Amino acid sequence: MNSSDRLAVQRYAAAYNDLSATNEQAQRRAQDLRAAQEALSSVREVMTSPRVTARQKKQAVRAALSQAPETASFVELLIDAKRYPLLDAVTRRVGELLDERMGILRAEVVSARALSPEQKKQTQEALSARYGAKVEASFSVDPTLLGGLKMTCRGELIDGSLQGRLMKLQEELTH
16 A cells, blocks of 8 residues: 555544544444445445446445445545545554544464463453553464464564574574
């Protein structure tokens, strides 16, 4: 994605987010946009085809999103501005803005073995303490880590894995 598209994504997402006066409205609108993205994903080729007119695309949007007219209008705006291909990125950014608004950070935690519910809770609490915000983590398993955890939050990688330690030791020994 080029810088012009990144800027457009930011602006469209901010504008969509600004339509909401309350956190509840923001949550509903973000949910509506995710639902729209999912509903329209099955007709992605049609929606991005230059052979299909903007009018036809907007008719498809209105039909698919009849229960969410505000969201349909927003998607139609993207179509008119020839920015429909940015819908996925805009939807993602709207979710990020909602998280910021709600004071939530997202984290990804990768472990060598599946963590128990108590370990997951402790990991989330440690991340919350480190960042001073509520953290919602997604957990996955990667046996190649050998042991320990890798955590990513706010673009920061915290590598506490055995694999990471061994690679660091190897680097120190070879230099």
